[in-house]
Amino acid sequence: MITWRRLGEADFPQVGEWLSQPHVARWWNHETSPEAVARDFGPAARGEEASEDLFVLLDGRPIGLIQRCRFADYPEYEAELKAAEVAVPDGAMTLDYLIGEPVLTGRGHGAELIRAIVAATWTDHPGSTTIIVPVHTANRPSWRALEKAGLHRVAEASLEPDNPIDDRAHYVYRIDRPIDPLSDPAAR
Template sequence: MITWRRVTEDDFPLLRRWLSRPHVARWWNHETDAAAVARDFGPVARGEEPAEDWIALLDGVPLGLVQRCLWDDYPEYLAELASVTEVPRGAATVDYLIGDPAFTGRGVGPRVIGAMIERTWLDHPDTPAVLVPVVAANRASWRALEKAGLVRVAEGEMEPDNPIDDRLHYVYRIDRPTEGGATAHPPTG
């Protein structure tokens, strides 16, 4: 069972280890020294920034990180995404990594993504959809989104996290389930 706890400063050594793993470093392209991790994760951990960082645990064992935020809280990134696809007011996004390589390639990623989306519907009752842009070259990431029930609704150029990547991104979306529990089909195009 996937459970969650918010990232605290005590988690920074764990984040440093995960970010330095080759399978993570390829796509996250993040500095891994203590000062950089404190600089980049500290404001969220202290509640100074509106995003949320969560440690995903499987049966109590930390296995990855999910960052969640509302697009409206980050106007620069919202504008970039809105140049590629329609973004409903109040929409959320997630970014994720499986830090422990023992959990990669085992279907855990889609479970983590799906569990955070379910939590998003509960935590943010006014959020109509979750939209996730992913660099097109990161097939494992966009396949995990598809397996978690998200649908590709657009593609276009966006700034990649890693400068070695092409600007082409796919945008995935899932809408809040309807009253009967069925997931609404997002618009495509």
């Protein structure tokens, strides 16, 4: 069973280890020193930043990380998507994720995690309308996990890559909040 909790400072060594794994480092391109991890993940862990950094567990065992945030809290990111002609509705959120344990990749845990966090987002963030996730076109495992989790490719966009060795080619995936037939007269 996949669960998560807010990332804490005690988790930073594990996050640093995951970020140094080749399958993660390729796409996250993140410094892995204890100081860099504390610098970049500390503000969210302390609640000083709008991003939710969530430590992911599989049957109680740490396996990865998911970040969830509202585009409205990161206007530069939202503006970059809009400049690429991607519709970003009010209330839209985004995700970033990793399965840090190499032996657990390719087993469907990423899609399971994404499905679970999408479902939780509708409850945790009642004002959220949509989840939009850009992913580099070459990161096939990531975009396949999004597809298996029910997100749909809605655009191709030229966006700044996380890793400077990559070009700007991204796919954009989206899922909208399900319509509740009891509260939507048009659905009745």
